[in-house]
Amino acid sequence: MATGKALYIVVLVCVGLIVPAVAVDAPIVVPTAVPVKIIFDTDMIGDYDDVGAMAVLHALADRGECEILATVSSTHSNASAGTVELLNAWYGRPDIPVGAVKGAGVGGGSEKHRSHIKYERLLAKYPKLWRHRNANDAPDATDVYRRVLAAQPDGSVTICTVGFLTNLRRLLQSKPDCHSPLDGRALVKRKVKVWYAMGWKIPKGRECNIMNDPASARYVLENWPTPIVIDDFNYSQYIYAGRKVAALPDNGNPVRDIFAWCMPPAEKCPAADEIIPTGRFKDNVKEGHNCFDQSCVLAAVRGPGSFFDVERGRMEMLGDKGDNVWTPDPNGPHARMVDKWPRMRVAALIDDLMVKQCADSANK
Ligand SMILES: [Ca+2]
DSSP: OOSOGGGOOOOOOSSSOOOTTSOTTOSOOOOOSSSEEEEEEEOOSSOSHHHHHHHHHHHHHHTTSEEEEEEEEOBOSTTHHHHHHHHHHHTTOTTSOEEEOOSSOBOOOSTTOHHHHHHHHHHHHOGGGOSOSSTTTSOBHHHHHHHHHHTSOTTOEEEEEOSOSHHHHHHHTOOOOSSOSSOHHHHHHHHEEEEEEEOOOSSEEEOHHHHTSHHHHHHHHHHOOSOEEEEOHHHHTTOEEEHHHHTSOSSSOHHHHHHHHHSOOGGGSOOHHHHGGGTOOOSEETTEEEOHHHHHHHHHHHOTTSSEEEEEEEEEEETTTTEEEEEEOTTOSEEEEEESSOHHHHHHHHHHHHTOOOSOOTTO
């Protein structure tokens, strides 16, 4: 990261979030005002925890904890942008700007690609809740980022990515335009407070969001000018939730639909306490499905000291395939999420947020 330590000013508590585990010079910015202004960047492709993350995001917005400035997709195909629009509309916020990656982004293949069938099914079930069938039709995510960031107060925006980093690379490399005379990196440095990223593996490994576009991941990691908080694979893989929302009646709830369609029955899955001690990866257990993305968006809104603490260090990428290594360092430029609450308690909170019912049923 190219910025100096002086940028890392911790502002302790304005919303009751004291951060006992974080030194005063830590590179983490705690939310200083509510609602937290947030841009959500999702891949919405293979895994459906992105749908759960949007449910958590909207539930937190309903509670007044965040203001959703924009929702963009980093997936270059098919139903991704439409699904994002659909969820925004179902939660009563149809006017949130939506954008999608343009050009050679990470794709899901043809419209029949298996990872998008569940989203195509969702678009068919709720035809009035979306406008852009596929990413090619949707507005350019880079333009959405620049327009939305330029209109916000300096240092006010939290970015949360739960997918590939293609959009952020293109934002950083963007040129001055009608929205701002600043180039992308200067605009981010001016407007963004902190970036929360679901990605990488700690202590080392190769993670999906990184390995699918490793060049973008490396570029963004090495050029991002604000603090970074990492929700790594090995933190959030053992937060399991989703049974509660999947068990809701089939009465027109797209979050319920996705979890009910995609999660295998509990009786066919091992219990979490059979899996967690082994250190193995398992995407579904009796308690639910991994909450990689839900944990990241919850962290981005509530900040360090809420349900998680942070460890400082340095994230580095190795080679060109997406491998990474984390080195703990009290003076390191990055931060990663570590346990404060037991992960099953975090899962219970996510379960409760995902069953939040939409107050506005007029659009259904
Ligand atoms: Ca994702």
